[in-house]
Amino acid sequence: MAMTDVSTLGEFEQVVLLAILRLADEAYAVTVRDEIVRCTARDVSRGSVYITLDRLETKGYLRSRLADPTPERGGRAKRYYALRPRAVEALRESRRALVALWRGLESVLA
């Protein structure tokens, strides 16, 4: 079961999930993108972040809540994201698989 989940998680989906995990309570689209840019040093389009968040929520990996509207955002709420348990499990499984694959290759690839 876990295997299937991992195989359906794309690389960028994992990146987004990890960024949300790192941000804890502060994860909404802008901060998620910033965190990805900061950690991976690659330019990520806003569109792909929104689309991936939408897709992960539809697949049941994320849940989201609307915060209270704030005046500095023109009265618009932020949508905060958090991981559902199966997302954590999928990430764990992914890490385990990757670590297993890495083992013994440090001298070649490190």
Add this chain to the structure above:
Amino acid sequence: MRDRLPRGVDAMLRRLLPGDLDGPIAGDLLEEYLDLRAHKGRVRAGFWVWWQAVRLSVMFRWERAAHGRPLPPIGDELRRPGHMWDSLRQDIGFGVRMLRRQPGFTGVALLALALGIGANTAIFSVVDAVLWRPLPYPESDRVLSIGEQRPKEGRTHGPVASADFYDWRRDSRSFVAMAGLDETSFNLSGGGEPERLPTLVASPGLLDVLAVAPGLGRDFRAEEEIDGRHHVVLLSDGFWRRRFGSDPSIVGRTITLNGNPYNVVGVLPAAFWWQTRVDIIVPNAPLAQVDSTRTLHWMRVVARLKPEVSLERARAELDAIGQRLSERYPGENTGHLPHAMRLQEAMVRDVRPALLVLLGAVGLVLLIACANVATLLLAKATGRQREIAVRVALGAGRPRLVRQMLTESVLLALLGGAAGLVVAAAAIAAFQTLLPAEFAGLPGIARIAIDARVLGVALIVATVTGLAFGTIPAVAASDLRVGAMLTEEGRGGGSGARSWRLRAALVVTEMALSLVLLVGAGLLLISFKHLLDVSPGFEPQHLVATPTVLPSSRYDNHAQVTAFYQALLERVRAMPGVEAAGVVSALPFGRQDARLGFQIEGRMMQSPIPVRAHPRLVSSGYLSTLGVPLLRGRAFTDRDADGAPDVVLINSAAARRFWPQDDPIGRRMAFGFGGTPRWMEIVGVVGDIKHASLDVESEPEAYLPFLQTNLSTMARSMGMTLVVRTRSDAAAMAPLLKAAVAEIDRNQPLGIVSQMDRLIADSVAPRRLNLWLVSAFAVLALVLTAAGLYGVMAYLVAQRTHEIGVRMALGASRASVLGLVIRQVGVLAIAGISAGAAGAAALTRFLATLLFGVSTTDPYVYVVVSLLVAGVALLAAIVPSSRAAGVDPVTALRLP
């Protein structure tokens, strides 16, 4: 400054994004927008946020649609009653449905429009790039070409004598810079294969005229025009990259050109453009003998106007200088004046008439396509009369109806235009591969493309086309007496007859326009045939030719030059398959020429006709190799060398012009005016040959034996061309000739080996291309016209089926019914042909400069083309008329 998103962004996100996401996303964007606005300013932030909003929305909708969760269709909210946009949308939607419902009509109309608009776009892109785009120099409209005009000889912009150029340059005040130049080729040797390099010989100042700075190094200095200091060279960017691998240390190094060391002083920028390929520029090396003469015309002159000086003022100043020169040098300069025109015009003036004719021709094709689609629309409108009547009855105003039908036709034209762009792209690609060599040097040829400007013109042409062919049917169809239409069955009378007249008028117009194009194509075809029938005066088959220029460093005296060519001729004549060989200083169709003034012994210097001839240095056997007949006297032999009396052969054009009454043989002539004349005895008269092109009368020519030292400087600077009569082709001969040259001098490169018949074919290539294009347009026009005529006749027969049935029931024969329809076609054809003939007579005078040996009103062409149009009209009527004749009276009468 309010903290909100720019107007419209919010609304767009709300319409395009899912309801639970547009708010948060708008908030996120606002956060970043405010930040960006504070740092980069309102405008940049505005662009950024619009771009993000559009991109996000598109990505989102795409993603959702791809995963089977499409968002609601866009635009439901935009529907507001009475809104302009709303009704336009309705019209477009309605138009699309109408077009889809009648695929036959739509297909035919789109095909006609795509061909019409596509051909126009393609020709426009060529004309625009060549005639209307400025040359690639800064302020290129200030760059002039100055030539010599000789009104008496019909020359408007000929080459210039260098002595005249030096005087113009010294005495004029209108120009920032003036430069004399000549296109030639130099031999490169040392460090790799010897090579012939296309070369510009130019006086210092050329780069100032063109306003180009060297990419590396420096320009020539004024003193480098002085003999002895002129061994400097500028390399083109392409040559520098190709031969020296972009080595920047090339500046200051020495390369060997024509056997002499030349110091590389600079490299031209990559963007440098000249109309021919240029690998190197060297300073004009003054030759005392050439520079002192005002009778050797060989140079082109370019100049850049000072910013405050107008072209007219510069012309006035040049005129004054020219007048002074003709007073000072009456023998040489009488009848000469400098003539200034913009360099762009000078470069394109040979092709301008042809290109404008093509643009006109393709415009006529588009008019025919318009008329054609208009007749189709009229036919369609007839079918929609009931529908329109109902809409009028329900309260639609006439402007509304017209607008709706115009929307349909513009929509059709825009679709046709889009398809036309494909046609145009294909046509441009084909044009660039079929391009004759003569066109390759035109400015802008390399830049022909469907760019924004061409797209804009195509869009305008398509829209105007749509309005043009849509207006008549739209106005006609919307002009309805509602009551009548709802009750009458639309047979015969009333609007039916009016619509028939309209269509007849359109078809007559189409036939007239086709006839104009066909007459034009016919005249060009006859011109071309006449041109091909012109004999060049020699046998061009089985002749190959290759030019050589001997460097003056290794061949600095007459004996060395002649020894080389004698040795070469000896070797070539001994090759298997070679029948004859010779050398000449200016090969026919080889784009090299010169003209010199000469004196005739015992005659006054001042002659009412200009005493000039084209000198050709030749070896013995050259004229017989070409097959030029010796009419009188004797040919040259190898005994006509140094030490023997100086001799000359003239062609019969020279004999006719300068010795119209008496026998030239035994008379003496001498080139040049200054110093002691070197008299040459005329020993023979040979046949005329065509030199530059088949359509120009042969000019006086004088053949001089190249073994005699007379003018041998010219032979060295212009080079000589080896001509070989052989059964082999150029490709087979090239290695053999190269080997023969290498045996004599292994540092001597060989020029391109050409076939003489190919050179002549190339000389008519622009005409051939022109003929092809105009003929293609004419055929297209005829096909469109035939289709239009067929449609009209089919309509007519359908309208009159009832009447025909009655006639047949009353005893009319098949033949008389056929006659009825054919009479009608005949009336249309006669009207179309007469109108077309009148139009052709008025329009073909624009073709005059492109014609050869045929008058613009050649009756043969008019008769043949009229018969062709009449024949096609009859063919187009055959199917409808035989259908009419096959009508079963009973069925016809039973029809409502």
